[in-house]
Amino acid sequence: MSKAHVLVVDDEPDIRGLVREILEDEGYQVATAESADEARRLLAEQRPDLALLDIWMPGEDGISLLREWAAHGAPAFPVVMISGHGTVETAVEATRQGATDFVEKPLSMGKLLVTVEQALAGADTAGEVTPAEAPMTPVGRSASMQALRDRAGRVAGSDSWVLLTGEVGSGRKLLARYLHGLSARNRRPLIELAAGTVAGQAAAEELFGSEQGGRINRGRLEDATGGTLVLDEVGDLDPEAQTRLASAIDAGSFQRVGGAHRVPLDVRLIATTCRDLVLEVNAGRFRGDLYYALSVVPLQVPPLREHVEDVPELVSFYVDRLVEQEGLRYRHFTVAAQNRLRHHDWPGNVRELRNLVQRLLVLGDGVDIDVAEVEAALTAPEPGPGADGWPPRVSLDLPLREAREQFERAYLEQQLARAGGNVARLAKLAGMERTHLYRKLRALGIEGRG
Structure with a gap:
């Protein structure tokens, strides 16, 4: 993983040179621009992890450039303003547009370094998974789950790309988050993209971003720079996006749709699928070169029916998690109820189990959940759309x-x-x-x- 990349925008060459020298001595990668136009060009080539932006420059001032960066919400990276003679009004406006901090000229290099470190640390914290969404260790003491955890622990320490296979609901995305949490990239973004949710041009734009009329929209690959991108159900990825991704992997860089500049590829890719991608490759529905690039390390997540001895531990885990995170009332599954759950075939895997536990905590009465209540929940028909048409009916015959x-x-x-x-x-x-x-x-x- 690369060091943090800092963009310094200041019209004074002495300031640019001094800041570059100090930051590079500290191990940062540094790019410098003397104007707003040059900053735009450098930004199109590579998004920084942090920008140092002078307020007063000939031509377009720093506040105007910051406002442009913040046009669709907060800037995508922390911005520290540099000011030689700022006013309260400019400080208020910069803060309103999303500036992280200020440093004053003449620059104190010690204070500058502390400000840069704090701004980057704040960006890392903002991008972290919240405690409620913290990646959990795969649960289970069965031989298959112990083997999966052991192998995942070895894989996480490398930067190799991983292909996670397994049935729907088996916990592939949870394992992907677990791998990211154990990796050297765990302080950087974890971005997830459901590959089948967009098609054609939209799929390419979602993954690689786009440029049109000087306006840049960054895609998921760029958002995940320095971190991990999880491509969920990669077998559903649009053919055009497959081609672009294979090319990006081969070149180590990519172009945004409609763009002219190449963007370095600095992500760890973790792909998940419930399909047999070898069959998909043989059928011509998935690119062979992309398959081999993504499957450097394959990990198979077992279906729940193959480790039902873990059901009681999973039930206990989800009861505690739902009580703590969602404030549900605690209820206890009797031994007979747990035994009935062990003998269910779990076509929906761990996801089905979690949903069942949640439903019983929400709808049931009393402290104990007995076998009769579990049996009723397992055999109850799925609810259909309500009077308001929600949830919507989706044909199961569709791709x-x-x-x-x-x-x-x-x-x-x-x-x-x-x-x-x-x-x-x-x-x-x-x-x-x-x-x-x-x-x-x-x-x-x-x-x-x-």
């Missing part, structure tokens, strides 16, 4: 990509209605970064405001 698209369109339309048509509020409701949400709405043909 996976089309089924996902139908669900996503219905989900986002309903959430957008809840948000009163405001995309900023929708982003919070859906838990999505606003730039990616705009691209998703555009791909689905959904219009919002704000």
Whole structure:
């Protein structure tokens, strides 16, 4: 993983040279620009981990450039403003536009280094997984789960790319987060992309970003720089995006859609799939070169029916987790109830078990959950759409990509209605970064405001 990359924007050559020398001595990678236009060019080539931006420059000032960077929310990287004679008004405006901190001229190199370290540390903290979403260690004392943890621990210490295979609901994404948490990249972003949720041009833009009319939209690969990108259900990745990704892996860099500059590829890729990708390659539905690039280290996640001896431990784990994180009332599964769960075939794997535990905690009465209550929950029919049409009916005869698209369109339309048509509020409701949400709405043909 590369050192932090710092962009220094200042019109004074002596300042640029001195700051570059000091930062490079501390191990940082440094790029310098003397104007807003040069900063834009360098930014198009590589997004920095931090920018030092002078407020007063000939031509376009630093506040205007910061405002441009913050046009769609907070800047994508911390920005420390450099000021020789700033005012309260400029400080307030810079803070409002997302500036992280200020340093004053003449520069104190000691204070500058401390400010840079603190800004980068703050960015790392902001990008970390929150405690409620902290990656959990795969649960289970069975031989298969112990072997999986042992192998994952060895793999995590390397920077090798990993292909996680297993049935739907078996815990592949949880294992991907576990690998990231154990890796040397765990202080950098963990970005996830469901490969089948976008198609055609939208898939390429989502993964690689785009440039149009001087405006840059960064894709998931660039968002994950220095960290890990999880490509969920990579077998559903659009053919055009497969071609672009294979080319990027081969070259070690990529171009945004419509862009002219190449962006360095500095991510660890972890791909997941429930398909047999060898069969997909033989059938011509998945690129062979991409398969071999992604499957440097293959890990198979076993289905729950192959380690049912772990069911009691999993039940206990999810009860405690749901009580702590969601404030649900504690209930205890009797030994008979746990034994019944051990004899279920679990077609939905660990995800089905978690959902069952949650349903019983939410809907049941009394402290104990007995075998009769478990039996009723296991045999209860799945609820259909309510009077308001939610959840939406999605045909199971559709290809996976089309089924996902139908669900996503219905989900986002309903959430957008809840948000009163405001995309900023929708982003919070859906838990999505606003730039990616705009691209998703555009791909689905959904219009919002704000």
